[in-house]
Amino acid sequence: MTLDPTLDPTLDSFDLRDPDLYLDGPPHEIFAHLRRKDPVHWSPESDGPGFWSVTRHRDLVAVSRDPATYSSARERGGHRLFDEVETSGRDAAASMISMDPPEHTRYRRMVQDAFGPARLEGLTGPIRSRTVELLDRLVGRRECELVGDVAAELPLQVLAELFGIPEDERRPLFEWSDAVIAEDDPDMRPSREHAMRCEAEMAAYALELWQRRLERPGNDLVSLLVHHRVDGRRISIERYLSAFALLLVAGNETTRNAIAAGVEALCRHPDQLALLVSRPEISRDAAEEILRWVSPVLHMRRTATRDAEIGGKRIRSGDKLALWYVSANRDEEVFERADEFLLERRAQSHLAFGIGPHFCLGARLASLELRIFLEEFLRRFPRPELAGPVRRVRSNFIHGIKELPLRLCG
Ligand code: HEM
Numbered sequence: 513m514t515l516d517p518t519l520d521p522t523l524d525s526f527d528l529r530d531p532d533l534y535l536d537g538p539p540h541e542i543f544a545h546l547r548r549k550d551p552v553h554w555s556p557e558s559d560g561p562g563f564w565s566v567t568r569h570r571d572l573v574a575v576s577r578d579p580a581t582y583s584s585a586r587e588r589g590g591h592r593l594f595d596e597v598e599t600s601g602r603d604a605a606a607s608m609i610s611m612d613p614p615e616h617t618r619y620r621r622m623v624q625d626a627f628g629p630a631r632l633e634g635l636t637g638p639i640r641s642r643t644v645e646l647l648d649r650l651v652g653r654r655e656c657e658l659v660g661d662v663a664a665e666l667p668l669q670v671l672a673e674l675f676g677i678p679e680d681e682r683r684p685l686f687e688w689s690d691a692v693i694a695e696d697d698p699d700m701r702p703s704r705e706h707a708m709r710c711e712a713e714m715a716a717y718a719l720e721l722w723q724r725r726l727e728r729p730g731n732d733l734v735s736l737l738v739h740h741r742v743d744g745r746r747i748s749i750e751r752y753l754s755a756f757a758l759l760l761v762a763g764n765e766t767t768r769n770a771i772a773a774g775v776e777a778l779c780r781h782p783d784q785l786a787l788l789v790s791r792p793e794i795s796r797d798a799a800e801e802i803l804r805w806v807s808p809v810l811h812m813r814r815t816a817t818r819d820a821e822i823g824g825k826r827i828r829s830g831d832k833l834a835l836w837y838v839s840a841n842r843d844e845e846v847f848e849r850a851d852e853f854l855l856e857r858r859a860q861s862h863l864a865f866g867i868g869p870h871f872c873l874g875a876r877l878a879s880l881e882l883r884i885f886l887e888e889f890l891r892r893f894p895r896p897e898l899a900g901p902v903r904r905v906r907s908n909f910i911h912g913i914k915e916l917p918l919r920l921c922g
Contacts, residue, residue, distance in 0.1 A: 676732030804862035
């Protein structure tokens with residue numbers, strides 16, 4: 513996409529909410545233009561009150577660290593640009609991502625042990641063996657479609673492991689999580705009825721698991737939720753169901769896309785691919801750079817609880833803000849040669865996982881999965897090449913890849 517350098521972003525010549533804008537990848541030139549010319553930018557909406565786009569790293573950090581002024585709470589609209597209450601149209605309880613402290617802190621504590629270093633240590637072996645198993649199926653083949661063959665399956669299998677879901681019950685999880693997240697893509701959510709059916713099936717299955725774990729607790733995430741006490745009481749079924757759905761969706765699509773878009777980036781940067789193949793010991797840094805480069809979650813929303821100021825703009829109580837991680841991750845003020853994909857850069861300050869009280873609970877797990885995947889994939893296929901067009905998810909919320917055809921060139 514080429515932008516007219518004289519373009520004035522306040523003219524609103526582009527609609528950042530339009531999912532079609534993301535079909536060829538995120539519109540980085542528009543974001544670069546906004547960072548330079550109007551870093552906290554007001555966009556009117558044809559079907560809503562409008563919203564502020566926060567595009568610079570430092571403003572995004574300031575907003576994310578101030579939940580008292582910039583709320584995630586569902587009563588104020590939640591974490592998506594559309595209002596959660598209106599669109600979901602159901603009587604579900606909020607999950608932690610749509611809560612503010614102190615309530616948020618209580619619910620986050622409930623599951624955070626499951627994502628701590630000790631627990632992850634124990635998951636490293638199972639993640640590696642699952643990765644090896646999936647990749648070994650490709651050995652001997654000349655081509656593959658990475659999303660369907662590996663990237664979609666791996667994170668889901670890891671979550672199923674974490675949830676303690678038996679192997680033969682895992683298949684429907686794919687369809688359910690696709691339908692819940694990608695509301696603008698007809699391939700993934702053919703209709704509203706389809707999405708509602710998926711939500712209902714997922715809830716019924718989650719309830720079945722609740723019952724099983726109530727009777728026979730195990731060492732898994734569902735048992736942790738079922739037996740956890742908040743203020744001395746077991747959490748309600750509604751809270752349990754929303755935590756279940758959040759973890760499933762948040763941990764699945766995001767990691768899938770980090771893997772697929774990461775391999776795409778490596779194919780498009782053969783020098784970096786060769787570097788990683790020759791020095792697998794940099795895979796930890798490489799994973800962080802991939803996360804910066806890809807930004808699997810494009811934005812999250814906040815809503816102002818009072819009048820405030822950010823980046824020189826006056827924000828009014830009730831205003832919506834979109835925190836564009838995808839833009840902050842290319843901010844030239846923070847990252848030298850921000851537009852270059854450099855696996856050795858040590859991109860720790862990237863915001864792909866957000867920052868502040870809602871910092872991604874699964875960040876360590878996702879980075880671990882991505883690192884193990886890179887090591888095992890490149891050990892088997894050191895010279896992958898794109899073998900056809902990359903098909904992306906039609907969404908302004910996730911940077912998703914539906915199909916990534918590859919020549920494996922063993
Ligand atoms: C590459 C993969 C991932 C990316 C890019 C990602 C991104 C994010 C982002 C940006 C947030 C911040 C939300 C906000 O500030 O409003 C978040 C929160 C969250 N993520 Fe992730 N995520 C990933 C993987 C995972 C995994 C594997 C899990 C767990 C299974 C997970 C669970 C969560 C949860 C529960 C929250 C809400 C935390 C809270 O509200 O305190 N994520 N994620």
